[in-house]
Every structure is written in structure tokens, then in C-alpha cells.
Amino acid sequence: MTGSDGAADPGGSWPLPREPLPLETNRPGVFAAGDVRCGSVKRCAAAIGEGSMAVALVHRGWRRRAVTEPPAVASPDAAASPEFAELASDERIATAAAALERNGIRPLRAATGADARGLVRSLLTGGAEVYNNTSQTLEAIGVADDIERSGRYQPLRLRLYRMDREMQRREMRTLAASPDYVVGSVHALTEGGSLLIVSASGSQLGPLASGAARVILIIGAQKIVPDVATGMRRIYEYCYPLEDARARRAYGVPSGVNNILVSNKAVTPGRVTAIIVNERLGF
Numbered sequence: 001m002t003g004s005d006g007a008a009d010p011g012g013s014w015p016l017p018r019e020p021l022p023l024e025t026n027r028p029g030v031f032a033a034g035d036v037r038c039g040s041v042k043r044c045a046a047a048i049g050e051g052s053m054a055v056a057l058v059h060r061g062w063r064r065r066a067v068t069e070p071p072a073v074a075s076p077d078a079a080a081s082p083e084f085a086e087l088a089s090d091e092r093i094a095t096a097a098a099a100l101e102r103n104g105i106r107p108l109r110a111a112t113g114a115d116a117r118g119l120v121r122s123l124l125t126g127g128a129e130v131y132n133n134t135s136q137t138l139e140a141i142g143v144a145d146d147i148e149r150s151g152r153y154q155p156l157r158l159r160l161y162r163m164d165r166e167m168q169r170r171e172m173r174t175l176a177a178s179p180d181y182v183v184g185s186v187h188a189l190t191e192g193g194s195l196l197i198v199s200a201s202g203s204q205l206g207p208l209a210s211g212a213a214r215v216i217l218i219i220g221a222q223k224i225v226p227d228v229a230t231g232m233r234r235i236y237e238y239c240y241p242l243e244d245a246r247a248r249r250a251y252g253v254p255s256g257v258n259n260i261l262v263s264n265k266a267v268t269p270g271r272v273t274a275i276i277v278n279e280r281l282g283f
């Protein structure tokens, strides 16, 4: 059985919460056309028409699956897919930077992590309240250290650590929601200038999307991908296994692809700056 017939099957064999596509069988992603399909009219023309329809539906299914459903291989135990660790060429970096600019995000380029660190210093105003997201990139190039220990800023992360989670829960939530600056990274940057950021708790996504007055993102050039669908794959097949292993080591708990922010455009001019670094930084 296919499509709505399959969904209405009294045996309840359709396994997903979404409706099946028209010729999709109860094995999601497998389509049936022609005589083999339950209820078909057993005619050549119908078989040919359904066959071409099935091809189009397969493509539609791929696109939808890539964006909204975790791939079957998403597992913390899967080996991180090495294709996502390769640095993008200079040409692809330039393409992504130009696209960011078109999308209202100020692109800066840095040859090294040390150069990126210098750029962040030049962008942050002394005395400002700065919230650095948990990020391997910020740790690796010393930006986390600058924010938390240089004495030049008010490091919000340290302030939150010192507060009482039970007694000051509301105050902590309010503080974390609207810092002067949030400094972090992303998990994928597309050649079309979209930014993808994943979070197990979701806590950093609100400030990045709109709460913080200004946002500075530092992006290793291995994070550039052709499009949003590939960015999603990068999250599930590369970032997730590595982050899960890190979370288990650091906090003794698993991670999860629980919240994903896809930012296609910044509406407030000058609010978001993205520094693309010609080095492999973070994951």
C-alpha cells in the first residue's frame, strides 16, 4: 500500500509522525509504482506516469528528510564523517563571505586563530557585558580566556557560574538572555550565507537570534558547506558524535541535537559579525 492508503492501514504499519508522500510505501523513503502498487489500474500508461511521479517524489523526500528528519545514521557512536573536517578552498570562503554580506552579516576574514583573536579584541568594547558560548573554537584560540580573565570586560559566564541555580533562577535567565555581546561559533556556514547552530539545551540560541545587542561568530573554514541540507548532515554526522563524546567526558552526560537555529538573514544592520578563519577550528 502507498500514500494515504498506507497511512490509513488498520495494521498501523506507517511508522512516522508525518503523512507519507503519495506513492511512498510503509517503508519510509521506498516508493511503489505500476502493477506492484496496491489499487493500481494495471495499464501501461499509468505505470509509466506513476514511475516518473515516483522519481520526483524521491527527490522531494530527500530534500524534506535532509531538513526535518534526523538521518538514520545519527548516532553518538557513529564515527564523525571526515568529509566535514576539510578546509574550504579560498574561492568557497570568498563565496560564503560575499553571501553573508548580502544577508546583512558583516564578514571578516582571518588567516589564523591568532588573527581572529586580535579581531575579536578590536570589536569588543572595554567594560561591556560579554557572554562567551561554550565553544571549542573560542577555547582553542584564547578568546574564551580573554573574555573571562583579561579584566577588560564583564564576563557574564563567570557571573552566572557564581549564582545560585535554585534561588536566582529567574535572574540568571534574564541576565543570560540579553548580554551586550555574545561571542560564539557555528556548526555550519553555507555558501549561500546561512548559519546553522545546534544546541542541546537551546540556551544560547535566543541571545544569538535576537537577545544580544551584538553577536561575534568565529568560524573555522572547515565548516563551510554548499547548502542548508548539507549543513544539517554536518550537524548529525560530524558535530553530534564529537560533541556527545566531549559532553560525556566534561559533564558525564550525553549531548543531543535538540535545537537547531538556521539564520538566513540579519535584519539589524551591524549586529552580527562573522569572522571566517582559514584554519580548522573546533567542530
Ligand SMILES: Cc1cc2nc3c(=O)[nH]c(=O)nc-3n(C[C@H](O)[C@H](O)[C@H](O)COP(=O)(O)OP(=O)(O)OC[C@H]3O[C@@H](n4cnc5c(N)ncnc54)[C@H](O)[C@@H]3O)c2cc1C
Pocket: 033, 034, 035, 036, 041, 042, 043, 044, 045, 047
Ligand atoms: C496479457 C496482458 C495484456 C495486457 N494488455 C495491456 C494493454 O493492452 N494496455 C495496457 O495499458 N496494459 C496492458 N496490460 C498491463 C500492462 O502490461 C501492465 O500494467 C504494465 O506492464 C505494468 O508495468 P510495470 O512496470 O508496473 O510492471 P511489469 O511490466 O510487470 O514489469 C515488472 C518487471 O519487474 C521484473 N521483476 C519482478 N520481480 C523482480 C525482482 N525480484 N527483481 C528484479 N526484477 C523483477 C519482472 O520480470 C518485470 O520485467 C496487459 C497485461 C497483460 C499481462
